[in-house]
Amino acid sequence: MAFAVEGLFKSYGAAAVLRGVDLAVEDGEIHALLGANGAGKSTLIKCLSGAETPDAGRIRIGDANFPSLNPREAREAGVAVVYQELSLALSLTAADNIFLGREKRIGPFVRKSAQRRIAVDMLQDLGVQIDVDSDLGSVGNAELQSIEIVKALASNPKVLILDEPTAALSEREANRLADRLKQLKKLKLPVLYVTHRLSEVFALADRVTILRGGLAVLSGRVADLSHEEIVAAIVGRSVDRLRPDERNLGSDGNGPLMAVRDLVANGIGPISFDVRPGEVLGVFGLVGSGRTELLESLFGARDVLGGTIDLGKGAVRPKSPSEAYSCGLALVPSDRLRKSMFPSLTAADNLLASSFGHVAQGCVRRRTREQSLFGDAAANLNLQPRRPDLEARRFSGGNQQKLVLGRWLNSAKDCRVLLLDEPTQGVDVGARSEIYAALRAAVAAGDRAVVATSSEPEELMQIADRVIVLSHGRLVGVLDSRDITEKRLLALAHAVEDEGKLLS
């Protein structure tokens, strides 16, 4: 069967988005498709699903060749696409969802038991364990995404396209889903897997194709490629691992920039640690280890039950974000949509949200100062597009994150310790390196510090001077620059039961 795209061209007006893309996926192969935002991934998928008509080139599915497809033709040709947004009816059962619109019927009667039997088999094949008879209201995201995939498979497709299925999932859910996806290889189907997460490529995919500027710039077996090669192909320039220089931090006798002592909040603590001036302190931990809780407690967004924070002006315990902020703390939360963005407000409103008061005359706004502040911050962070009046929801994930970062990293702010919770979640590779650079620049002068959580060891290896590791709400280890390796991070994070041995 197999599936291939040959010399696909697509332009919108004068703008060429696909410029002769070649791509071939073998049966039983999981083929990862990578690319920065705007590389042409979504246009390619739209051409395959029939939502867009390519200008030239052809699409081969099995033995059939198509110059273009419309949605119905695509369906009939056997193209099944699973999108990152869920389209399931949560009030129905898994079986009902899988056969929604394609019910097994005798005349007007739905063959419920047959549907159920098939659904159970298919879900088992994928290793999904759920109660097929109850509705989906209480089912986790990873399972829902699996059901989406089963739903797509139920139509007997000839090619399966997964468009960032893990984008909306937490890290643990994503891992669970990835385990299921390996089972797809048994089906002998060509699977095209679009993702942002490099770790998934190495864990799952047999081959990878990287799009940049509408061209497939790199294609090959995953086993033959290195991490750096793939990143370089995505970004288009070589990305150094921003492994920080070995710096002599905190030994200049000035003491810590921030001292946390016996911090206790719901689900975490007691935790004590120091943040040294000029350092990027990583916080590593698995889901549920209390990373978010730690940061939000420091920032006064959660009730702190005990302990103190000392930022050089005496021990305090901030009761609200504004109090924490006046002590010199700032927080970039992890859940952008719920906790940090104002989607319908403009980029300037988002970036300047916490700074309006600082550039104002009393409480009267000064537009010119706002304008120049926005311009500077946007330039520093390389915001794209650099338009103050554009609604924030229309920026890409990476640029939205830059807007939130800019809230604290601008010239009007006097933030001493910047707390970041999963700063690159849902951010593409190119924007990631820009965010890393901004963080390094922020601490370069040595009067500030960054505390960043991450669930990706490689991220901390790139940005952190030191890492503290949390497990079940407690501090289980501190790693200095040289010791930050994936192995040690994971070992610490996982080894709670064996705590004594580990710390010795």
Place this chain on the structure above:
Amino acid sequence: MSQGTSRPAGRLFMTRRVALAAATLLATTAFTWSTQAQEAKTIAVSFPNSSKIGAVITTLDQAKLKAEEMGYKLVVDDPGSDMNKQINTIKTWIEQKVPVIVVNVPNPAAFEVLAKQAREAGLYWITYGDRIQNQDATVGYDQYADGRKLGEYAGKWINENLGGKAQVAVLGFDLMIWGQSRTKGIVEGLTASAPEAKIVANQNAITPTEGLNVTRTILQANPDVNVIVGVEDPATEGAYKAWIATGRDPKQKGVFIGGMDGTVPALNLLKEGDNIYQASMAIPLKLVGDAIVETADKLIKEGKAPDNIVPLELVTPKSPAADKYLQEQGAQ
């Protein structure tokens, strides 16, 4: 002010917010009643929001005095605006065989079954301010006749002072039956007695703010309006303020403002005299109180009683009636 008697729904809406206070009052009343029930013959009055409307308080206080005088106990229940509560209390009265039940019915149809039960239990049912099928008598008003009397007086005044010609604005209220009846009475009375007077506007207004706003607008369209009649004194009081607000003289000759109910501000203007507020149809609050007890007494003694319709009294400038009604309402 005593529209509580005749237009329960209107008051109902305005005083719905006081249900809480009413609950307390109800508890107190119910308690008082239970200790007195066994002694004298009891007349039970169920009157929504009665404890909050000054004029109703006047009426019912008089009814209590009259009852005592005639050897009865009069108890009042104020269920606030909760009709369900009102029905529950009346059911308790039926159980306890209170000889006469007087009810101000916010929704006549809802009380038919209850009234039937009461009468089957051998009790007498008096409907206050309204008329239902299962009842022994009505104590209340004739809205049309009262309105017509004001209209006719205004017409007569026009004939005597303006040679029969005038531009008339009517501040009516046609969202409720009582308002429609009064409005119709005013208009028909006025056109019958002064056929050449011209009604240039007929708009809804019952509160002071509505009366003021509507009159100001009417005076824009018809600057020559010289007669304003309304179904509610508060609205015509607003019209009086509008007259002043437009820079007109409140003592101007040849101008007539007249309303209904006999509220304190209207009666004060009439008592003063020498201004354009020329008439109010005052409710004889104490007579209404007497009428309740007299009708109940007649029912108990004779087994039947005719409807007792209390006519409103026309109060004109400097008439002694103004003083009388002001005293009744405790405003003097």
Place this chain on the structure above:
Amino acid sequence: MNAANPTVSSGSSRFASMLSADLIVNNILLAALAVLILYFSLSSPHFLTFSNFTVLLTNYAAIGVVAAIMTLLMIAGHVDLSVGSNIAFSGMMAALSITVFGVPPVIGIFVGVGAGALVGAINGFACGALRLSPIIVTLGMLSLLRGTTLLINPTEVYGLGDTFFYIGNGSFLGIPILLWVVGSAFAASALFISASVWGRYVYAIGVNPQAAFLAALPVKRLLFSLYVATGAAAGVADVLLAARLDGVSPGALGLQMELQALTIILLGGVAFAGGRGRIFGVITAWVFLGVLENGLTLLNVPPFIQLVASGLALVFAASIDAIGTYVAPRMARRRAVAEQIEAARQRAANASAS
């Protein structure tokens, strides 16, 4: 939102010339107002006169003050349904302080405004600080205040003196005092929203209160202040109403004004959920409803038909919102495509240059 709350002007963006959905929505109301004015002008010679517009706006002045300030609260995603009863309550406080306690009228005004602000502070504490549901709390206050007012004094109070008469009927520089007051209220509200830093915070809180809290914005303090301001506006409104009537009736003053204010604000394009809205839209809606009521009365349209007409105005308001939700995504899509093409063109230009 681009046009709705201009922040930092974008210079000569080629997309700035494209109408935003909000602008269209607002223009629909403006156009409807123009049609309404035209119709009434042709139907009655008394309509389009200076004195009639003075009457029209003074009739609506008190409710305008409330709407002007409550708009801020609603953009922040909250609502105060107790304003109608608050007007009666604070009006009664002001009237009693003058007639019973004999304080000078100026102090009486302060008593009225202060009583209103006090009620606002209670609402603000419950809804802003304790985070109780604004609808439930302020509906409760609506009952509670009306009842309290009637318990304090169930009868009308009148005779407030010359100062109140001047406020209700006097003019300054040829313009009625009432219009000065309502004009100042709208101007203050507009300045607050566009020129003060708090204005930005109000939108931020309306769009995403959680994010505003985590951005270290003074969420609780601001909401509390907005409730106090709304309460004080009700206090000002009661002074205006009492001044025109020279009295306060506890059962009728301010009755259903919370609904009128809500109607004006929603018709003016403020989203009930908060985060969207402009003072100019609310002013337009205020004039629109004033013109509608005045015009229908001028033409002596029977009251039943007036009910139908004001009902239609409300449905119209609802459909404006629907038009907004229908048009906005389409506009956004068109804009997105245009930008996509533009960005691609730039990339192509960059590529050929390098």
